[in-house]
Structure formats: C-alpha cells, structure tokens
Amino acid sequence: MCGIMGYIGAKETQKVLTKGLGKLEYRGYDSIGIALHDGTALQYNKTEGRLQDLEEKLEQEPLTGSVGIGHTRWATHGKPSDENSHPHMDAKKEFAVVHNGIIENYLEIKRDLEEAGYTFVSETDTEVISHLFSRLYDGDMVSTIQKVVDRLEGAYALGVVSQHDPDNLYAVREASPLIIGAGDGEALISSDIPALLEHTRDIYILEDGEMAILSEENVKLLETNTGKEVSRDLFTVDWDMEQAEKNGFDHFMLKEIFEQPTALQKTMTGRLDENAKRVDFDELNWTDVQISQWNKITIVACGTAYHAGLIGKHVIEEMTRIPVDVEVASEFRYRRPIVDENTLVIVVSQSGETADTLAALRQSQHLGANVLAITNVVGSSIAREADEVILTMAGPEIAVASTKAYTTQVLSFYLLGIYLAQSKKSVSQEYREKLIDTLSHIPEQIEEILDHSKGIRYYSESIKDAKSVFFIGRGLDYAVSLEGSLKLKEISYIHSEAYAAGELKHGTLALIEEGTPMVSLITQDEVSEKMLANIKEVKARGAKVLGIAEEGNLDIWEYVDETCFIPQTLSLVTPLLNVIPLQLIAYYTSLALGNDVDKPRNLAKSVTVE
Numbered sequence: 001m002c003g004i005m006g007y008i009g010a011k012e013t014q015k016v017l018t019k020g021l022g023k024l025e026y027r028g029y030d031s032i033g034i035a036l037h038d039g040t041a042l043q044y045n046k047t048e049g050r051l052q053d054l055e056e057k058l059e060q061e062p063l064t065g066s067v068g069i070g071h072t073r074w075a076t077h078g079k080p081s082d083e084n085s086h087p088h089m090d091a092k093k094e095f096a097v098v099h100n101g102i103i104e105n106y107l108e109i110k111r112d113l114e115e116a117g118y119t120f121v122s123e124t125d126t127e128v129i130s131h132l133f134s135r136l137y138d139g140d141m142v143s144t145i146q147k148v149v150d151r152l153e154g155a156y157a158l159g160v161v162s163q164h165d166p167d168n169l170y171a172v173r174e175a176s177p178l179i180i181g182a183g184d185g186e187a188l189i190s191s192d193i194p195a196l197l198e199h200t201r202d203i204y205i206l207e208d209g210e211m212a213i214l215s216e217e218n219v220k221l222l223e224t225n226t227g228k229e230v231s232r233d234l235f236t237v238d239w240d241m242e243q244a245e246k247n248g249f250d251h252f253m254l255k256e257i258f259e260q261p262t263a264l265q266k267t268m269t270g271r272l273d274e275n276a277k278r279v280d281f282d283e284l285n286w287t288d289v290q291i292s293q294w295n296k297i298t299i300v301a302c303g304t305a306y307h308a309g310l311i312g313k314h315v316i317e318e319m320t321r322i323p324v325d326v327e328v329a330s331e332f333r334y335r336r337p338i339v340d341e342n343t344l345v346i347v348v349s350q351s352g353e354t355a356d357t358l359a360a361l362r363q364s365q366h367l368g369a370n371v372l373a374i375t376n377v378v379g380s381s382i383a384r385e386a387d388e389v390i391l392t393m394a395g396p397e398i399a400v401a402s403t404k405a406y407t408t409q410v411l412s413f414y415l416l417g418i419y420l421a422q423s424k425k426s427v428s429q430e431y432r433e434k435l436i437d438t439l440s441h442i443p444e445q446i447e448e449i450l451d452h453s454k455g456i457r458y459y460s461e462s463i464k465d466a467k468s469v470f471f472i473g474r475g476l477d478y479a480v481s482l483e484g485s486l487k488l489k490e491i492s493y494i495h496s497e498a499y500a501a502g503e504l505k506h507g508t509l510a511l512i513e514e515g516t517p518m519v520s521l522i523t524q525d526e527v528s529e530k531m532l533a534n535i536k537e538v539k540a541r542g543a544k545v546l547g548i549a550e551e552g553n554l555d556i557w558e559y560v561d562e563t564c565f566i567p568q569t570l571s572l573v574t575p576l577l578n579v580i581p582l583q584l585i586a587y588y589t590s591l592a593l594g595n596d597v598d599k600p601r602n603l604a605k606s607v608t609v610e
C-alpha cells in the first residue's frame with residue numbers, strides 16, 4: 001500500500017508526477033502530495049484526499065522544477081490529514097522524502113530526535129526519516145543514506161530529493177517494492193509499472209538492500225550497505241498502456257471481468273497442449289522423483305488468492321491424492337507450521353508483494369520446503385524469492401477487487417493438478433484428456449456468460465438495499481461462495497457471509513428473514529439433491545433465492561425465485577464459470593449504490609505491510 005512516483009528530466013515534472021500518481025491510486029488514496037526542487041529550493045504541495053484535490057491545490061500554486069517525488073497514501077501511522085500526507089520534510093526543508101512501508105522502530109528514533117531538539121509536525125513513522133537525513137547529512141548523499149538506513153528497522157521503499165544535490169533523485173528499497181524507469185534523457189521511480197509506461201518500457205527492478213541514483217543521463221544501482229555498484233539487466237515491459245487503461249469501460253473492475261476469457265487463454269497458451277493432451281510447464285524444474293517425495297502440499301495466501309487456494313486444494317487432491325492444506329498467510333506465519341523438505345508449499349499472490357505471503361514463503365523455505373509461487377507480477381518479491389514460479393497471465397489488475405487474477409490463479413491450479421498427475425500417473429489418461437478438453441472451452445463459455453449478463457444487473461439492483469446477503473454452496477460451490485461473498489462486501493459494503501449449505505442449521509438459519517437475499521450455487525452434481533433440500537429450508541423461512549446452476553437443470557425452477565444459468569461443464573471445473581455471475585453481482589450492486597467501485601473505502605490493492 002501507498003504509491004511512490006519520482007521523476008528527473010526535461011518534461012513538466014508536476015504533470016509527470018500527478019499523472020503517475022493517478023495510476024497508483026489503487027495502492028492508496030486517502031492523501032496525496034508532491035515535492036519538487038525548483039532550482040533554488042524544495043517546494044511541496046500535499047493534501048488529504050485524492051488526486052483531484054491535489055490538482056485543485058496545484059492550480060492555485062503550481063510547482064516547477066526538473067526533479068521531484070510524489071506519493072499516494074493509505075494511512076497506517078496517523079489518520080489521513082494534510083500533515084500526515086507525504087512528502088515529509090525536515091525543519092530546514094533540505095530533504096523531501098516519500099515512503100511506502102512501515103518503520104517499526106520509529107518511536108525510538110522519534111524520541112532520540114525529539115531529545116536532540118527536532119520537532120515533529122505529523123504522526124507518521126515516515127517523518128523520522130526526513131529528520132534523520134537532516135541530522136546525519138555529511139556532505140555526501142550516498143553515505144548519508146547509508147547512515148539513515150542503518151537506523152531504520154522495518155519495510156521501506158523511499159524516494160528522496162535533497163536541496164544539496166538537486167541534480168539527482170535517490171531511491172532506496174528494503175522489503176517494499178520499487179522500480180526504476182530508464183528513459184531517454186530522463187529517469188523515474190515508481191511502485192508499479194503502469195505509472196511508468198507513458199515514459200519508458202525499460203525498467204530496473206530494485207532489490208532489497210539496494211539504492212539507486214537517478215540523473216537525467218543515467219541510473220546507477222548500488223548495494224546500500226557497501227555503496228558497491230550493482231549491474232542489473234534492463235527488463236522490458238511487453239504489455240502496453242492500453243492494457244493498463246479502462247479501454248472504454250466505466251470501471252477497471254468491469255474491464256477486468258470482461259478480460260477474463262483472454263487472460264485465461266493467455267495463461268493456458270504454451271502450457272495446455274490440446275493436441276498432445278498434455279500440460280507442460282517449461283518453467284518448472286522439478287523431477288518426477290522430487291514430485292514423488294511430497295507427502296503434503298500447503299497452500300498459503302491472503303484474500304482472494306486464498307480463495308483460489310481453496311479451489312486448488314480440491315483440484316490437487318482430486319488429481320494426485322496428496323493431502324492439501326490451505327491457510328491464510330497471516331495465520332500461517334505466526335504458528336509453528338508442520339512443513340518440511342517433503343512438503344510442497346504453494347504461495348499465491350496477484351501482486352507478489354503481500355507482506356504476510358512473502359513472510360510465509362521465507363518461513364517455508366527456512367523449514368526446508370520447496371516453494372512454488374503462483375503470481376501475476378514478474379520481478380515481484382515473491383516471484384524472485386520462490387524456488388519455482390507459475391506466472392498467471394492476467395496482465396495488470398488495477399481494481400482493488402480482484403477478478404481476472406482470481407480466475408487465472410484458479411486455472412493455474414487446474415494446470416498444475418494435471419501436470420502433477422502426469423508425473424505421478426495418479427489419474428487415467430482418459431480423465432486427464434477430458435479435463436484438458438474441458439479447460440480449453442472455458443474462455444468461450446465465459447464469453448457466453450458475459451454476453452447474457454443483463455439479468456444479473458437487474459438482480460443486483462434488487463438486492464442493493466439488503467441488510468445482509470448470504471451465499472451458500474457445497475464442495476467447490478462453497479469455495480466459490482466465499483469469493484462471491486468477499487467480492488460483494490468489498491465493494492458494496494453490504495454485510496455478507498458464505499456458508500457451507502450443510503452448516504446452515506448450525507446457526508445461520510437464525511438470520512434468515514422474509515426477503516433475505518440468498519445466492520445458492522447448485523453446480524456440483526453429486527450434492528445437488530442436498531442443495532435443493534437446503535434451499536427448501538431457507539425458502540421456508542422467507543429467503544429470496546437466486547439459484548446459479550448449469551443450463552438444462554430445469555428442476556431448480558421449482559425451488560428458487562430467480563435463476564442464472566452457466567454453460568455445462570465438468571463439476572470439477574465449474575468454479576471458473578460460476579464465479580463470473582458472482583463478480584458481476586458485486587459490481588452491479590456497488591454501481592447501483594453509487595460506490596467507488598474500483599477503490600472501495602478502507603481497502604488497498606497491494607498490502608505490503610502486515
């Protein structure tokens with residue numbers, strides 16, 4: 001959370017920074033600010049609120065200069081306010097600092113600085129950094145950065161501009177993402193790629209423990225501790241601006257929902273071979289012997305990625321009969337997980353930067369496990385540190401509520417399940433072939449659902465004033481219900497719960513009143529009779545039921561108030577289809593309520609702090 005942007009070059013710096021921050025608003029949006037060196041002094045403008053608020057202020061007091069930094073904040077230390085917004089400066093206004101992450105020992109540093117006479121104007125952890133710069137400045141920025149960093153504990157990505165050295169822009173990274181764009185006669189820093197694309201596709205990924213010195217002419221990467229220069233290959237981004245823009249859709253979320261057929265196709269391409277009826281992962285380096293030694297698989301993730309992991313459990317267990325646990329990363333990392341060299345740990349993360357998931361990865365490696373990452377971001381911390389990586393090909397996901405990242409993660413689990421089953425010969429060739437064939441039709445089946453989504457819009461408008469909305473299902477349908485419920489609460493702010501339908505009698509039935517909306521998934525053949533019995537129970541108590549079922553299941557008409565049909569597929573594969581109406585319900589309900597769909601209150605896209 002929090003987005004950093006920095007620029008040095010001949011373009012209009014204020015504009016480059018504000019435009020870039022607009023692309024980073026998914027990371028934080030409760031306050032925003034920029035600081036530029038105007039050739040004489042450092043000037044800043046910052047405010048509680050969003051980009052528009054800053055732009056209004058800048059219209060009155062524009063900033064000029066050829067070097068500057070900017071920040072969009074998601075509050076952790078201190079409420080959103082003008083004072084707590086970044087950039088933070090020292091009292092003499094010689095250093096401007098933007099920060100993403102958390103300085104864990106900031107109170108101790110703050111006390112020392114206060115004793116030495118420094119006065120603080122904000123409640124943030126970041127302000128200690130600007131005062132430290134002022135206190136420790138020794139005439140050389142590199143050695144001053146080393147001294148400052150030496151005092152800091154925690155996670156930080158920093159952008160720094162100094163009055164003493166306005167021909168350079170400095171960046172520092174320790175456990176928070178930061179990338180460098182190397183343009184022609186200009187250079188940039190940013191927390192994410194979309195903010196750079198307008199200027200350059202050539203980027204350096206700064207690693208933990210490194211700093212960078214950017215000037216108009218070049219970019220130098222150094223080991224922070226030693227000051228030794230590091231050589232790093234440029235990474236060229238191969239997706240374009242259009243992919244990172246709304247492309248005619250009202251919201252990124254809707255665009256991303258509609259991008260799912262393409263994203264899934266891309267995730268399959270080169271991996272799922274329809275002719276040879278095989279799954280190949282050229283990127284995986286496991287041997288059959290290694291695979292045969294795993295007696296347990298543990299999936300660790302947060303949020304939506306955790307829900308993808310729940311589907312992964314069903315799929316991998318079905319395909320390999322290896323027992324699979326799924327755990328949220330923030331729980332996993334603080335207990336003594338039973339993981340060793342015979343465990344495969346799979347971490348799932350869209351951003352590849354989620355702090356808890358990254359910590360779980362490191363802990364698992366420490367315990368001797370082989371760690372596979374399923375992630376969407378090349379060069380992210382999780383992609384770099386995992387032993388093996390499957391990249392989901394979702395492209396940039398901007399809306400906070402994850403959609404295409406989820407389905408590509410789920411698809412990756414199907415591909416992985418088949419891949420492991422090929423190695424272990426744990427299911428018949430015929431079954432594998434059937435599965436491969438079924439998966440290859442999923443993109444066009446999703447298109448079909450999207451083409452007929454009007455009914456879902458009407459349904460969503462009808463539930464917008466509900467006090468609570470419940471989602472029920474059994475087996476894989478229950479796992480998908482959890483995701484549907486999360487989606488709805490994230491962006492509509494309506495209370496929602498998902499229940500394993502068989503558990504209703506153990507508590508939730510008490511909450512059903514006349515008219516309570518209940519979304520019921522009925523796509524698991526083996527338990528569909530049981531589901532119908534559960535639906536009768538809730539109907540008898542007044543629930544208004546939307547049934548999501550496969551085409552041709554006409555029996556459900558008798559049981560539900562409204563229906564949404566998905567194309568027929570194998571029971572094991574239904575999650576890839578039946579989550580689509582649930583995503584649309586969340587979207588259209590949020591829209592009907594007039595909420596900010598892409599940037600829901602209190603939430604951030606990338607959670608890089610615990």
Ligand code: G6P
Pocket residue numbers: 302303304305306348349350351352353354357400401402603604605606607
């Ligand atoms: C945040 C996002 C969710 C996401 C979760 C995990 O809560 O809002 O959409 O599922 O983080 O993020 P990751 O990047 O690790 O998948």
